[in-house]
Amino acid sequence: MRSFSRRSLLATTTAAVAVALVPGVAAAALPSVAATARDYEKDGPHQPVKAAGDSAHTLYYPADLASSTAKHPVLIWGNGTGATVDQYELLFTHLATWGYVVAAANTGQSGSGIEMLDGAKYLIAENSRQGSVFQDRIDTGQIAAAGHSQGGGGAIAAGADPLVKTTIPIMPGPQGTVGALHGPAFFVSGQADIIVPALYVRARFDACDQVPAVYGQLRSATHFLQGDTRYRLVGAITAWLQYHLAGDQAAKSVFYGPNPGLQQDTAAWSDFARNSRADSA
Numbered sequence: 001m002r003s004f005s006r007r008s009l010l011a012t013t014t015a016a017v018a019v020a021l022v023p024g025v026a027a028a029a030l031p032s033v034a035a036t037a038r039d040y041e042k043d044g045p046h047q048p049v050k051a052a053g054d055s056a057h058t059l060y061y062p063a064d065l066a067s068s069t070a071k072h073p074v075l076i077w078g079n080g081t082g083a084t085v086d087q088y089e090l091l092f093t094h095l096a097t098w099g100y101v102v103a104a105a106n107t108g109q110s111g112s113g114i115e116m117l118d119g120a121k122y123l124i125a126e127n128s129r130q131g132s133v134f135q136d137r138i139d140t141g142q143i144a145a146a147g148h149s150q151g152g153g154g155a156i157a158a159g160a161d162p163l164v165k166t167t168i169p170i171m172p173g174p175q176g177t178v179g180a181l182h183g184p185a186f187f188v189s190g191q192a193d194i195i196v197p198a199l200y201v202r203a204r205f206d207a208c209d210q211v212p213a214v215y216g217q218l219r220s221a222t223h224f225l226q227g228d229t230r231y232r233l234v235g236a237i238t239a240w241l242q243y244h245l246a247g248d249q250a251a252k253s254v255f256y257g258p259n260p261g262l263q264q265d266t267a268a269w270s271d272f273a274r275n276s277r278a279d280s281a
Contacts, residue, residue: 035250036261038268040098040242041235048096050089053103057119058085060092060102066133073142073245075102076119076158078110078151081173088148091234098238099246101138111150111175113157120163141165142245146237149173149196149223156181156204166244168237169204171196171223178208184278185213186240186255188233190221191270198271205273212278214240214255216262217271232268256281 046062053059065072075095079085085092085104092102103119110116120143127138146168147155153175159167160180167181170188173196178185185208189201198217205215216236221229239261242251254261256278263272 035239035253036265037232037235037239037254038265039235039261040238040251040254041231043094044098046097046099048093050093053119054122056106056115057103057122058106059123060089060096060100060104061134062096062099062101065101065137068137070099070137071139072099072101072137073139073144073241074120074123075100075144075146075241076116076164077102077104078113078116078145078147078154078158079105079108080147080149080151082108083148083151084108090230091237094234095238095241098242100241101134105151109150110147110154111157111173113145113154113159113161113176116145116147116151116154116158117161117163124163139245144168144241144245146170147172150175152196156185159183159185166240168240169201170233171201172204178204179210181208181211184211184244184281186236187213187215188236189215189217189271190223190225190229191217191219192221193223195223202271202273205275209275209277212281213275214262214278215271215273216269219266219268219270229268236262 049061049063051059095102105115107115123138124140126132126134143163144166145155145158145164148170150173152169152172155167155169156176166183167185187201187205189198218229239251239254242248262269
């Protein structure tokens with residue numbers, strides 16, 4: 001598996017500069033209705049930190065985590081086949097600016113979901129460990145699983161676990177069973193993806209009828225999320241998490257309601273669908 005974005009390694013070395021240059025936007029400052037995913041491409045109010053977790057995970061979190069009293073939601077992540085955490089760092093540092101703690105599994109073989117769930121279990125243990133920077137700072141009831149390609153399949157596998165509240169499979173492989181998901185799911189495909197074709201991702205979405213599920217197809221996106229397609233994805237992921245883990249009602253309007261923002265943004269999204277459970281959400 002190649003890179004999440006061809007310039008994501010550049011983002012790795014410039015993340016701190018980018019955060020300083022882009023104005024932070026808190027959720028409360030966003031529109032109350034008709035928000036779009038692009039509103040969530042802007043960095044949040046926190047500075048991001050990258051650190052080693054246990055030997056199997058890399059962590060990203062807000063720099064002011066230890067000095068605040070807030071509890072922070074969690075994203076556990078699975079890389080694509082043969083990919084590394086650094087290749088997705090653009091997403092992880094962005095989420096840290098919005099107040100999320102990310103546990104990314106240090107493996108290019110994350111299809112079982114086990115490595116991802118181990119990241120959640122590590123943070124839950126750290127939440128209770130005396131002296132940990134994460135002590136009493138993890139919202140253990142607000143955990144999402146996401147991943148790309150094989151990691152997207154791994155996210156589906158991890159999403160069957162009661163620890164996981166919501167799931168974001170991005171161009172997912174065949175791993176996991178969508179019928180075992182117990183929380184809302186956001187399936188993402190690429191219009192120009194020939195590795196995991198959009199029709200395959202759509203079929204996995206169509207099979208997920210027991211929970212609210214949303215499908216988005218990124219216009220012109222290849223499997224490696226070239227150009228600006230990676231920013232469109234980062235914004236959509238942030239909006240999904242903001243609603244499902246942080247209760248941001250503006251973010252809800254990106255996916256739900258009579259005229260969702262993602263459906264309106266036809267320049268970025270070439271297809272959009274919801275199942276009946278999401279229609280009534």
